[in-house]
Amino acid sequence: MKKIMSAIMATALLSSGAAMAAPQSNRDNGRDNHGQQVSQAAHHKFTKGEKFDRSKAPNYRQLDYHDHKRLSVPPKGYKWVQSGDDALLIGATSGIVSAVVSNFLR
Known part of the structure; x- marks a missing residue:
């Protein structure tokens, strides 16, 4: 009986918080303080294990590890x-991010 009452109380607490949350609105219409359009891709940070999507990658280009001392030789x-600003090691066929070198260009 105590477990049932605890479950009911937990459900009531969790659902009341969701009901009280204010709806999110995008009042700035995708613009920053200077009136310039900001793309959503500029804010996406890829993490290890995530599927790489080229369309979400700002400043996308392939890197040659010979030109950059911080990059190791990629496995076959x-x-x-x-x-x-990040360098990502991705699987050529799977597209899965294997490693991330943050702030690579800074």
């Missing part, structure tokens, strides 16, 4: 790509 079937 992998390649280094740039996404924003």
